[in-house]
Amino acid sequence: MQTTSHAKKANAALISIAASVVMTTAKFVVVIATGSLGVLSEALHSLIDLGATVITWFAVRFADLPPDDEHHYGHARIENIAALAEAVLLMMTAFFIAYEAVLHLVIGAAPFATHWWAFGLLGLGIIIDFWRSGTLKRVAAAEGSAALAADAKHFEADIYASCAVLIGLVGVALGFPMADAIAALLVSGFIFWLGLKLCSETISALLDRAPEGVSTLLLQTLAQESSVLSVDQLRVRQVGRVSYVSFVALVPRSLPTAAIADLGHKLKALVQIVLPGADVNVALEPVALDSETAQQKVLAISAQQGLSIHHLVVQDVGGKRAISFDLELPERLSLGVAHERATELESAIRKGLGGGLEVESHIEPRPGETLLSVVAEKPMFRKVELALKGAVRGEKALKDVHNIRLRRSGTELYLHYHCRFAANLSLEACHTVLERVEARLMAKLPRLKRVIAHAEPLGHGKHIL
Secondary structure (H helix, E strand, O other), rough: HHHHHHHHHHHHHHHHHHHHHHHHHHHHHHHHHHOOHHHHHHHHHHHHHHHHHHHHHHHHEEEHOOOOOOOOOOOHHHHHHHHHHHHHHHHHHHHHHHHHHHHHHHOOOOOOOOOHHHHHHHHHHHHHHHHHHHHHHHHHHOOOOOHHHHHHHHHHHHHHHHHHHHHHHHHHHOOHHHHHHHHHHHHHHHHHHHHHHHHHHHHHOOOOOOOHHHHHHHHHHHOOOOOEEEEEEEEEEEEEEEEEEEEEEEEEHHHHHHHHHHHHHHHHHHOOOHHHOOOEOOOOOOEEEOOOHHHHHHHHHHHHHOOOEEEEEEEOOEEEEEEEEEEEEEEOHHHHHHHHHHHHHHHHHHHHOOEEEEEEEEEEOOOOOOOOOOEHHHHHHHHHHHHHHHHOOOOOOOEEEEEEHHHEEEEHHHHHEEEEEEEOOHHHHHHHHHHHHHHHHHOOOOOOOEEEEEEOOOOOOOOOO
16 A cells, blocks of 8 residues: 555656756747746746656655654654645746846836747646646645645646746737736735745644644544543654554543454544544643542552452441451462551551541462362262252252263362253342352351352353353
């Protein structure tokens, strides 16, 4: 894709060079034949255009080089530098032409002959300029090329300048010799205005001025996402055809980690709807909300510290809040270090929730990431299976014990089983039953390290392992 884009721009620049050579040569032939200052100004203008198109050709050859260790945004700025050079050349040419025109108006100009073919060459030049200006505009818009866009402006200016020169020649032919100098002065003014405008646009691009209206449109688009509280530090820069966008989005810290990751991808997609192909860097900053519950605040604080908690309970004891939870820490951590980390978390919770607060944690060992286990031997499996059937006996709410698996890691046993409850039974009621079953099993089987019970609603298909 990049190779195709590069070829389009290079070909457009080469065609522009060829056209410039033809038109510059033709205009200088007219200058030699007529001695017209107006035509000379146009010939010089075309000569400058020829130099500009050569600069453009070199610029587009290097602009599509990929980013490297020293140029993180690529080399597209070369095109802006080329456009700035073209703008300076245009203004210098305008000054020279204006000087000669004023000199002719003050001291007078020698008469010169007009030829019909001079009018024909200038007319042909207008047609060629119209064609190549349109071609360059289309390629520049499609490929985001500042250099080709500058070239297109040059040739568009040539059309108006050539028209002014033609009017001057007609004036001379009708007996107004000063018409030629006046036409040259008008051309110089137009060329200077064009150079100044191009210079202003190019400097704005080099200073990373954001495209007009884009910031407002991006803010309105990002505000459509309900999870975004506000957008800060929005920055947009255009380098060649690529837009680089960065911003900070404030989001509720109570959002789950997975939801925050998905939100980042969604915001990038929204930006790329406004600016297709944009390179987007979004930072999500979780912030506390006034509407957060105490549980949400505690979970957010523990997540910020990279700690995992469960069995979180928030109690109101006579107007004073009491918070308790189980804190999971690596099993090989010493009690001293574990207690220090628990204390740090408790202090952060007190600070985050404020006011008189009772906070206490129960430290639990978190096993390593992977336990090396084997399927338990058949005699042990039968023993545990009998114990499980005995433990569930009498629990009328619990139905259909199935998918029983027993694994052994060293001397410790891990029991997994599935069971069913009525679909309309509350989670609390299901959990209470399963806790009773687990307590009976633990009392009867000292080697049982953990019981994992998977509850399923009656009437639904069995869980796939």
